[in-house]
Amino acid sequence: MLSFKLPNRFCGRAMLGVAMVLGVAIVAGAAEPSVPYVPTPQEVVERMLEIAKVGPQDYLIDLGSGDGRIVVTAAKKFGARGFGVDLNPVRIKESVENAAKAGVSDRVAFHQRNLFEADLSDATVITMYLLPRVNLLLRPKLLDLKPGTRVVSHDFSMDDWKPDAFVEMEVKEKYGNAGGDSSIYFWIVPARVIGSWQWQLTVGGKPLAYEVTLEQKYQMISGTVRVGASSVTLQDARLRGDQISFSFSADVNGSLLEHRFSGRVTGNTIEGMATIAGSRSQRQLEWNAIRGAKTGQI
Numbered sequence: 001m002l003s004f005k006l007p008n009r010f011c012g013r014a015m016l017g018v019a020m021v022l023g024v025a026i027v028a029g030a031a032e033p034s035v036p037y038v039p040t041p042q043e044v045v046e047r048m049l050e051i052a053k054v055g056p057q058d059y060l061i062d063l064g065s066g067d068g069r070i071v072v073t074a075a076k077k078f079g080a081r082g083f084g085v086d087l088n089p090v091r092i093k094e095s096v097e098n099a100a101k102a103g104v105s106d107r108v109a110f111h112q113r114n115l116f117e118a119d120l121s122d123a124t125v126i127t128m129y130l131l132p133r134v135n136l137l138l139r140p141k142l143l144d145l146k147p148g149t150r151v152v153s154h155d156f157s158m159d160d161w162k163p164d165a166f167v168e169m170e171v172k173e174k175y176g177n178a179g180g181d182s183s184i185y186f187w188i189v190p191a192r193v194i195g196s197w198q199w200q201l202t203v204g205g206k207p208l209a210y211e212v213t214l215e216q217k218y219q220m221i222s223g224t225v226r227v228g229a230s231s232v233t234l235q236d237a238r239l240r241g242d243q244i245s246f247s248f249s250a251d252v253n254g255s256l257l258e259h260r261f262s263g264r265v266t267g268n269t270i271e272g273m274a275t276i277a278g279s280r281s282q283r284q285l286e287w288n289a290i291r292g293a294k295t296g297q298i
């Protein structure tokens with residue numbers, strides 16, 4: 001059999017082409033399809049769910065759920081619960097039938113609804129096979145979800161919100177049997193950490209005040225710390241969902257101390273652990289930081 005591989009750019013353009021031919025409207029809130037129906041090949045569905053580490057604790061929502069395959073597979077193979085939304089009543093009927101055939105009707109639901117109006121607040125995982133413009137219209141809503149919520153998109157990115165993971169795979173069943181590549185983009189919704197964070201630690205028997213000022217672009221963070229007379233740049237600053245960590249070296253009362261902090265962000269507080277090491281000793285301390293007034297858009 002003759003097989004050939006289409007570059008992913010072609011696959012993306014093919015879907016965009018279908019959108020143009022069908023004249024689908026890309027308008028948030030429009031009660032007409034924003035995206036044509038093109039099913040995700042089953043092997044890509046499974047890879048998407050593996051990348052997102054979907055499991056029995058998860059509640060998955062597929063935006064534009066087609067014949068329900070992502071939600072049904074998440075329930076049957078990965079033990080999750082969830083729902084799908086689609087504007088097309090034929091797709092909803094197929095999804096309900098597919099859920100029944102798979103024996104997962106008690107754990108999934110399908111709603112004939114505009115995806116822009118779906119309540120996403122219960123989601124721990126969002127899946128999408130939409131279009132770049134639609135992804136961008138959804139992006140602010142996704143970034144407002146609970147930190148740690150995972151988002152997986154088949155074939156389309158989120159522009160300058162770079163993915164936390166990206167996988168490209170060759171797929172024989174893409175566009176029927178045409179074959180091609182599928183791209184999988186994976187993000188973790190980051191906590192909002194912009195601003196000044198303060199805390200105190202007892203170091204060398206004396207209370208010491210720290211102030212970190214953080215900048216943020218999506219999950220990318222950077223910042224500086226003021227401690228004693230020192231002001232230094234943070235090293236290895238990382239944010240993954242609500243988990244934050246960074247390190248720095250600073251002169252404290254004449255000694256160079258290595259600092260490493262890691263903790264969990266909840267609103268305007270961080271709780272975690274600090275490790276402080278000098279030339280002869282190392283200590284682990286509880287770390288509780290509070291954010292001051294300044295916050296901002298990520």
Ligand SMILES: C[S@@+](CC[C@H](N)C(=O)[O-])C[C@H]1O[C@@H](n2cnc3c(N)ncnc32)[C@H](O)[C@@H]1O
Pocket residue numbers: 030032033034035036037038039040062063064065066067068069070085086087088091113114115116128129130154
């Ligand atoms: C590319 S298909 C993806 C189907 C399924 N998620 C999958 O990956 O197999 C997009 C689906 O979104 C639905 N859709 C398009 N615009 C929508 C909207 N505004 N609200 C809800 N569903 C929509 C279409 O009917 C279609 O079934």
